[in-house]
Amino acid sequence: xxxxxxxxxxxxxxxxxxxxSPARRCVLTRRPVSRRRWRCSAVMEGPEAExxxxxxxxxxxxxxxxxxxxxxxxxxxxxxGASWGRAAPAAAVDAMLAYADGGLATFDMADICKDHLxxxxxxxxSHVCTRSRxxxxxxxxxxxxxxxxxxETRPKGQERLIPPTLASRAHARSSxxxxxSSSSAAHTFSPAPPALxxxxxxxxCSGFVGPAVESATPGARAVTxxxxxxxxxxxxxxxxVLNGMWQTSGGWGRIDRADAVDAMLAYADNGLSTFDMADxxxxxxxxxxxxxxxxxxxxxPQMLEEVKGLTKWVPPPVKMTRSYVEESxxxxxxxxxxxxLDMLQFHWWDYSNPGYLDALKHMTDLKEEGKIKTVALxxxxxxxxxxxxxxxxPIVSNQVQHSIVDMRPQKKMAELCQLTGVKLITYGTVxxxxxxxxxxxxxxxxxxxxxxxNTPSLQKYKRMVDAWGGWSLFQALLQTLKKVSLKHGVPISxxxxxxxxxxxxxxxxxxxVRLGLSEHIRDTNAILSLxxxxxxxxxxxEASSRGRNLMDIIGDCGDEYRA
Numbered sequence: 001x002x003x004x005x006x007x008x009x010x011x012x013x014x015x016x017x018x019x020x021s022p023a024r025r026c027v028l029t030r031r032p033v034s035r036r037r038w039r040c041s042a043v044m045e046g047p048e049a050e051x052x053x054x055x056x057x058x059x060x061x062x063x064x065x066x067x068x069x070x071x072x073x074x075x076x077x078x079x080x081g082a083s084w085g086r087a088a089p090a091a092a093v094d095a096m097l098a099y100a101d102g103g104l105a106t107f108d109m110a111d112i113c114k115d116h117l118x119x120x121x122x123x124x125x126s127h128v129c130t131r132s133r134x135x136x137x138x139x140x141x142x143x144x145x146x147x148x149x150x151x152e153t154r155p156k157g158q159e160r161l162i163p164p165t166l167a168s169r170a171h172a173r174s175s176x177x178x179x180x181s182s183s184s185a186a187h188t189f190s191p192a193p194p195a196l197x198x199x200x201x202x203x204x205c206s207g208f209v210g211p212a213v214e215s216a217t218p219g220a221r222a223v224t225x226x227x228x229x230x231x232x233x234x235x236x237x238x239x240x241v242l243n244g245m246w247q248t249s250g251g252w253g254r255i256d257r258a259d260a261v262d263a264m265l266a267y268a269d270n271g272l273s274t275f276d277m278a279d280x281x282x283x284x285x286x287x288x289x290x291x292x293x294x295x296x297x298x299x300x301p302q303m304l305e306e307v308k309g310l311t312k313w314v315p316p317p318v319k320m321t322r323s324y325v326e327e328s329x330x331x332x333x334x335x336x337x338x339x340x341l342d343m344l345q346f347h348w349w350d351y352s353n354p355g356y357l358d359a360l361k362h363m364t365d366l367k368e369e370g371k372i373k374t375v376a377l378x379x380x381x382x383x384x385x386x387x388x389x390x391x392x393x394p395i396v397s398n399q400v401q402h403s404i405v406d407m408r409p410q411k412k413m414a415e416l417c418q419l420t421g422v423k424l425i426t427y428g429t430v431x432x433x434x435x436x437x438x439x440x441x442x443x444x445x446x447x448x449x450x451x452x453x454n455t456p457s458l459q460k461y462k463r464m465v466d467a468w469g470g471w472s473l474f475q476a477l478l479q480t481l482k483k484v485s486l487k488h489g490v491p492i493s494x495x496x497x498x499x500x501x502x503x504x505x506x507x508x509x510x511x512x513v514r515l516g517l518s519e520h521i522r523d524t525n526a527i528l529s530l531x532x533x534x535x536x537x538x539x540x541x542e543a544s545s546r547g548r549n550l551m552d553i554i555g556d557c558g559d560e561y562r563a
Contacts, residue, residue: 055103070106074099077110221271221528223507225343225374225423227394234367234394236343236374238308239274240501241527243267244427244510249282251456252514257287259516264291267513268299268307270521276399276425276510278312278345279332285311287515289337309336310343310425312378312399317350320359329366340370345378345399349562356384360393367394376425379558382412385422395422397507400557402426402500404435404477404544405461405468411551414504423507426500430511432457434465435496440478445471457512467554469547480543484536490526498530499540 060066079092096107226235243264248255264275264287275291277284288309295304311332318324333341344363348356366372377385378399385398398417402409402424409424417424430436432455442450444462453459465474481492488495497509511524532540554560 070104072104072106074104074107076107079109223423225376225396225507226421227374227396228421229389229392229394234374234396236308236396238310238508239272240508241272241497241524242274242276242310242425242508242510243272244512245275245277245281245284245287245515246427246457247512247514248277248284248287249280253517255283255287256516257283257290260287261291261294261515263513263515263519264288265294265298266519267521268295268303270525272521272524273303273306274308274310274508276310276312276427278314279328280312280314285332285335289335292337308342309338310345310376311336311341312345312347314347315359317348317353317355320355320362322362322365325359325362326366326371329363329371333371341372343374343376343396344372345376345397347378348380348384351384351562357388357391357393360388361391364393379561381556381558382416383556385413386416389420389422397423397425398557399425399427399510401428401560402503402506402509403429403431403461403464404481404496404499404540405431405464405474405547406550407544408551408554409506409557410503411549411556413557414506417505422505424505425508425510426506427510428457428461428464429497429500429509430493431461431464431496432459432512433493434458434461434474435478435481436493437482437491440482440492441475443471464550467548468550473547476546477543480539484532484540487536488530488532490530491523493520494523494526494530495532495536495540497527498532499537501527502532502537 055071056068057071058066058068074096099105099107221240222237223240224235224237248260267273267275268291275288277288279285288311292304292307292309295307313328313332315324315328329341329344332344333339346356346360346363348359360375363372363375367375374396375394376397376399377388377395379401380388380398385395388395398413400409400413403426406428409426413424416422433439438451444450444453453462465471468474478492481495485492485495493511497511500506500509509527511520511527513519
């Protein structure tokens with residue numbers, strides 16, 4: 001029989017010269033070839049044994065444990081990430097069999113995950129399982145051992161390709177993993193892992209229990225949002241500074257998912273445990289699902305209670321049927337991998353379509369069924385908030401744009417919130433970074449003279465500055481904030497957020513996070529400990545009042561989206 005390819009031709013010639021027996025198949029084409037390939041662990045005699053000695057080595061411990069390995073080891077680091085390309089498990093197993101058939105039967109890998117079973121269980125209930133590096137490694141190890149130890153696939157004389165103890169352990173582990181995978185398929189969400197030892201960590205935001213914290217109380221890290229219309233179960237403790245995840249939606253730089261989840265853990269480890277996202281913020285809800293699963297596996301149960309994920313639902317103005325609303329909510333629950341959404345914040349584009357009341361009533365029903373913990377709004381104006389409350393919807397908060405430049409929420413909305421107990425969560429509070437030292441003493445109107453406005457948030461809030469009074473007046477505001485920041489030894493952005501947190505009915509303020517790209521944990525935590533005195537508050541209020549009243553130019557809260 002002639003060799004089927006150049007690789008086989010070289011092998012046949014070498015094997016013939018060494019007097020080896022014929023091989024079964026070509027390592028590349030899998031066709032039969034005329035001579036047996038060299039093998040590391042085959043049972044050989046005579047010349048074959050001499051050749052084997054050059055290809056294998058025995059590693060042995062002082063206790064007498066020994067293992068014969070091929071002197072050239074197949075390294076499997078390359079299956080650990082996308083830098084080498086995506087590893088398709090089936091194709092990878094075929095390749096490993098080809099290496100083993102070719103006599104290269106020793107494989108080196110690493111157990112990156114602390115607990116394979118937990119990881120496999122998570123992957124079985126999550127659509128992101130193919131992106132789990134340790135899972136791919138475990139799967140490949142299990143399949144190659146299974147294939148090589150089956151009698152019909154194990155070549156004669158190759159009993160020592162895989163040590164029996166390793167094969168038996170691998171089969172026991174894979175059996176447990178398959179059992180857990182099949183049992184977890186009956187559950188919609190991942191079960192909580194065993195409790196881990198407690199660790200010393202910074203003061204937490206979400207451990208607060210009791211009545212709502214007054215929004216102007218200095219130093220308060222947490223606030224409980226609640227509604228008198230929804231009973232005792234319509235409350236949610238959150239951190240007063242929220243991690244905003246709009247920046248994951250594109251326009252701020254490429255987000256690496258693994259790095260992003262690591263960054264979310266770092267924020268939570270440092271007490272910043274409330275995350276705000278939306279169904280349309282790119283992979284934000286998926287990232288939260290990956291993050292909360294790591295919290296379940298790698299952090300104490302206490303942190304799982306502290307972490308809160310607030311999402312938004314922004315539907316088109318179509319007919320709001322019960323099935324449509326429930327399907328949308330279930331999609332977010334699945335992406336975030338939670339049985340109940342901590343908070344669902346509802347946005348509506350067109351007030352002339354009264355379907356928003358139908359949607360909110362369906363959301364209230366889903367809350368009663370345990371799929372939503374608290375119902376909230378985003379970008380609703382004062383008039384519509386009052387209508388919603390009059391219809392008995394248990395609203396706990398309204399998320400609105402609010403900054404030293406944009407003080408519209410304090411004109412009408414805050415008064416209604418005081419009367420009804422609804423709280424405000426603010427975004428745009430640092431204006432995408434404009435309220436910072438980076439833009440002090442700059443002129444962005446001259447090309448290349450100042451920092452570039454190269455993100456969607458910078459461009460959006462620059463338009464707000466223009467409507468409020470222009471860049472020169474904004475520079476005067478930054479100068480005032482700089483004086484206060486120097487007095488307290490904190491950045492301008494920290495002062496800007498603290499000022500808004502001190503406003504009437506404000507429960508929390510958003511600070512955007514560029515996960516895996518940059519972090520500002522220290523400055524963000526400083527917001528919660530900063531105390532502005534009357535002089536500070538007065539000077540900032542005076543600088544803010546120099547600009548135009550945006551209520552007259554744009555309208556009430558959220559009207560910028562409906563102009």
